[in-house]
Amino acid sequence: MITKIANETYVNRVGKIQEYLKARQLSGLLVTNPYNIFYTTGLFHFPTERPLTFFIPQSGEPILFVPVMEIEEAHATPFQDIRHYFEYPGLKDPIDWMIEEVQKSYPIKKMIIDHASHSLFRQIEEKLAPASLAVDKLLHEMRLIKEKEEVELLKQAAIYSDFIVQAGMEIARPGISEIELLQEMTNLTLAKMIEELGEIIYVPGGPAGGLVPSGVRTAMPHALPSAKRLQRGETQILSCGANVGGYRVECERTCFIGDVSKEQEKVFRVMATAQQMAIEAMRPGRSCAEVDAIALDYIRKEGYGDYLLHRTGHGKGLEEHEAPWVDAGDQTILRPGMVLSSEPGIYIEGFSGFRHSDTIVVTEGDPLVLTKFPKALDQLIIKG
Amino acid sequence: MITKIANETYVNRVGKIQEYLKARQLSGLLVTNPYNIFYTTGLFHFPTERPLTFFIPQSGEPILFVPVMEIEEAHATPFQDIRHYFEYPGLKDPIDWMIEEVQKSYPIKKMIIDHASHSLFRQIEEKLAPASLAVDKLLHEMRLIKEKEEVELLKQAAIYSDFIVQAGMEIARPGISEIELLQEMTNLTLAKMIEELGEIIYVPGGPAGGLVPSGVRTAMPHALPSAKRLQRGETQILSCGANVGGYRVECERTCFIGDVSKEQEKVFRVMATAQQMAIEAMRPGRSCAEVDAIALDYIRKEGYGDYLLHRTGHGKGLEEHEAPWVDAGDQTILRPGMVLSSEPGIYIEGFSGFRHSDTIVVTEGDPLVLTKFPKALDQLIIKG
Numbered sequence: 082m083i084t085k086i087a088n089e090t091y092v093n094r095v096g097k098i099q100e101y102l103k104a105r106q107l108s109g110l111l112v113t114n115p116y117n118i119f120y121t122t123g124l125f126h127f128p129t130e131r132p133l134t135f136f137i138p139q140s141g142e143p144i145l146f147v148p149v150m151e152i153e154e155a156h157a158t159p160f161q162d163i164r165h166y167f168e169y170p171g172l173k174d175p176i177d178w179m180i181e182e183v184q185k186s187y188p189i190k191k192m193i194i195d196h197a198s199h200s201l202f203r204q205i206e207e208k209l210a211p212a213s214l215a216v217d218k219l220l221h222e223m224r225l226i227k228e229k230e231e232v233e234l235l236k237q238a239a240i241y242s243d244f245i246v247q248a249g250m251e252i253a254r255p256g257i258s259e260i261e262l263l264q265e266m267t268n269l270t271l272a273k274m275i276e277e278l279g280e281i282i283y284v285p286g287g288p289a290g291g292l293v294p295s296g297v298r299t300a301m302p303h304a305l306p307s308a309k310r311l312q313r314g315e316t317q318i319l320s321c322g323a324n325v326g327g328y329r330v331e332c333e334r335t336c337f338i339g340d341v342s343k344e345q346e347k348v349f350r351v352m353a354t355a356q357q358m359a360i361e362a363m364r365p366g367r368s369c370a371e372v373d374a375i376a377l378d379y380i381r382k383e384g385y386g387d388y389l390l391h392r393t394g395h396g397k398g399l400e401e402h403e404a405p406w407v408d409a410g411d412q413t414i415l416r417p418g419m420v421l422s423s424e425p426g427i428y429i430e431g432f433s434g435f436r437h438s439d440t441i442v443v444t445e446g447d448p449l450v451l452t453k454f455p456k457a458l459d460q461l462i463i464k465g
Numbered sequence: 466m467i468t469k470i471a472n473e474t475y476v477n478r479v480g481k482i483q484e485y486l487k488a489r490q491l492s493g494l495l496v497t498n499p500y501n502i503f504y505t506t507g508l509f510h511f512p513t514e515r516p517l518t519f520f521i522p523q524s525g526e527p528i529l530f531v532p533v534m535e536i537e538e539a540h541a542t543p544f545q546d547i548r549h550y551f552e553y554p555g556l557k558d559p560i561d562w563m564i565e566e567v568q569k570s571y572p573i574k575k576m577i578i579d580h581a582s583h584s585l586f587r588q589i590e591e592k593l594a595p596a597s598l599a600v601d602k603l604l605h606e607m608r609l610i611k612e613k614e615e616v617e618l619l620k621q622a623a624i625y626s627d628f629i630v631q632a633g634m635e636i637a638r639p640g641i642s643e644i645e646l647l648q649e650m651t652n653l654t655l656a657k658m659i660e661e662l663g664e665i666i667y668v669p670g671g672p673a674g675g676l677v678p679s680g681v682r683t684a685m686p687h688a689l690p691s692a693k694r695l696q697r698g699e700t701q702i703l704s705c706g707a708n709v710g711g712y713r714v715e716c717e718r719t720c721f722i723g724d725v726s727k728e729q730e731k732v733f734r735v736m737a738t739a740q741q742m743a744i745e746a747m748r749p750g751r752s753c754a755e756v757d758a759i760a761l762d763y764i765r766k767e768g769y770g771d772y773l774l775h776r777t778g779h780g781k782g783l784e785e786h787e788a789p790w791v792d793a794g795d796q797t798i799l800r801p802g803m804v805l806s807s808e809p810g811i812y813i814e815g816f817s818g819f820r821h822s823d824t825i826v827v828t829e830g831d832p833l834v835l836t837k838f839p840k841a842l843d844q845l846i847i848k849g
Contacts, residue, residue, distance in 0.1 A: 126687075129785075130786055148775075149775075150685075150686045150774040150775050151687075153684075153685055153814070167773075167776075168776045168790075168792050168793070168794070169790065169794070170790055170795055171793065172794050174794075196582065196583075198580065198581065199582065200600060203583075216584060258659055260655055260665070261659075264651070264655060267648070271644055271648060275692040285669065301534075301537050301538070302534045303511065303534060305511075305667035306667060308663055308664070308665065390533050390534040391532075391534050391551075391552055392552045392553075401513075402513050402514055406552075406554055409555065409556050410552070410554035410557075410558075
């Protein structure tokens with residue numbers, strides 16, 4: 082069992098990036114997005130106004146630029162050319178200083194960057210001139226296909242994603258508030274993760290958590306936890322997730338408190354069928370748009386087209402939502418190693434919402450569903 | 466007691482923005498930053514890949530552009546020209562669609578934008594041509610000075626920030642893990658907030674929470690909660706905060722489990738004196754850089770200059786960290802209504818860190834310290 086990506090993997094990723102730079106005669110890549118920095122170095126940080134960047138030259142040792150307060154964490158990465166500044170904004174602008182350090186260390190003609198705000202891009206572009214700067218999609222492309230080690234971490238994250246849904250079903254009861262329910266199920270899951278994993282990478286949103294709307298609030302797909310108390314006869318959505326080693330999985334189930342009305346059951350079955358159809362369709366060669374159409378067209382055919390509020394799903398990995406998008410507007414062709422959610426939803430305002438979500442790995446063969454919590458109606462009744 | 470900003474205030478803010486646009490002959494402001502959208506509309510959302518923007522024309526009704534899943538929340542704002550799109554990426558790019566809608570509704574010659582990634586800026590700029598686009602600091606400037614209503618919310622957030630530190634001192638004990646400690650103190654505080662406030666605005670990080678490093682981990686300013694268990698004789702930092710109506714306050718205390726060594730006491734006193742000196746200096750007319758120098762120079766004079774890892778403080782408001790920066794590089798002159806943290810820290814690797822933080826409002830008179838939890842050493846001993 083692994084709990085994080087091996088340092089060797091980060092070194093290999095940097096090697097691949099350097100091959101790409103060499104093949105295109107690019108002087109180097111400046112990594113600025115926090116998830117991309119984690120992906121290339123293993124250093125996770127909560128982004129603040131203090132810039133933290135990683136420069137990968139075409140050949141030679143990369144440079145990790147950090148505010149001094151992150152230096153101890155930076156030393157745990159396999160990259161030991163770590164340069165630090167004291168503070169933001171500082172007497173010397175940290176970005177200007179980083180670019181000067183890069184230029185002192187390596188010849189720069191054409192630099193690429195993974196992401197930047199408009200003002201940051203302009204600042205670096207001016208500082209580099211006459212050398213050029215361009216935004217590049219390389220890291221985006223690399224992150225689309227998960228390596229074996231990443232899938233191992235996702236499999237473990239799925240175990241805790243299932244566990245937190247189970248905990249939610251056991252803790253939910255008429256009278257408890259949504260916020261209390263979420264806290265209690267999160268506590269139980271965290272205690273188990275600490276016990277079993279020891280080391281935890283604390284991403285935004287925490288190691289495990291979710292949304293737990295009840296009753297009419299389930300008709301809002303992203304209803305945040307509220308003081309509303311659960312009531313018998315209501316729908317209860319347990320929209321949960323967990324991460325291991327920084328990799329995130331989601332498991333969402335539509336449950337019912339005590340009993341289910343005919344109308345709840347009817348809509349539930351349409352949603353559940355559409356969700357399963359999308360999973361079955363997640364195979365190499367299919368486009369994201371095709372998978373989306375299979376699920377949403379079924380829901381439309383059953384007469385619930387007016388109650389769709391979102392696409393079928395999205396990519397999973399280091400981010401809660403990441404590319405590709407299982408949406409009519411994404412023509413990406415599925416390839417083995419892509420990881421997706423399947424979660425078409427039906428939302429009837431003033432009545433109830435209905436959504437299951439699983440996390441699926443596209444493989445050469447059948448889709449590999451990582452989350453295994455039961456999905457049948459009679460397994461989703463919360464004791465009233 | 467108020468729990469959120471009144472809708473009328475958002476209307477007034479939009480009025481001020483329209484005066485600014487008129488005076489400068491600007492056609493409109495496109496708001497894209499999630500905190501700026503909250504500041505101008507009262508709509509809080511967790512940012513995802515789905516763009517959500519607010520267009521304020523020089524005169525006339527503003528337009529709120531949302532993905533369909535946010536429509537119910539959008540209707541709670543005072544702005545009723547709400548236009549929605551289905552999904553991201555969608556068959557039609559949502560940003561292109563928004564710009565076309567703006568152009569259909571208002572004549573656009575010069576548009577300003579609050580913030581954008583480089584690629585978003587370029588996309589809008591091309592779409593608008595020959596009309597022009599520029600990044601503008603207006604909202605940044607408006608948010609620097611807190612209105613009376615904002616200070617009211619901050620005062621309430623301070624009550625819960627003090628409460629969670631108190632809860633932490635009561636719950637902390639040798640043997641408990643940092644993660645368990647944080648969960649238990651957060652639970653208690655949330656229960657109180659639900660009971661007393663009812664309505665809660667769920668910002669990233671949750672309504673209340675923090676960091677709770679213990680022992681040698683206190684020497685890392687931003688050490689995330691871990692499975693490490695507390696031990697007698699260790700330093701325990703309770704670095705906490707809470708928000709009411711979206712406004713955040715922090716209260717941080719350096720505590721000791723059971724007993725305190727002479728060396729811990731010595732460094733504690735230097736930190737505590739510097740922290741108080743910075744608070745006393747937070748008066749109109751002083752610059753941020755001057756306040757920073759007062760605290761950090763005192764620490765240097767006492768011989769701990771090598772153990773500084775960060776500036777004296779930062780602004781507080783809608784964001785955890787916001788401008789102005791109490792740092793050598795920020796020449797901003799303090800004005801009444803600015804809200805700042807005072808939190809100079811001393812971090813001795815392998816031994817211990819020391820940091821108190823309070824949240825302070827700059828006033829015409831004495832600095833108004835919102836957080837009131839005791840700061841003297843003998844009040845910060847956790848029962849061993």
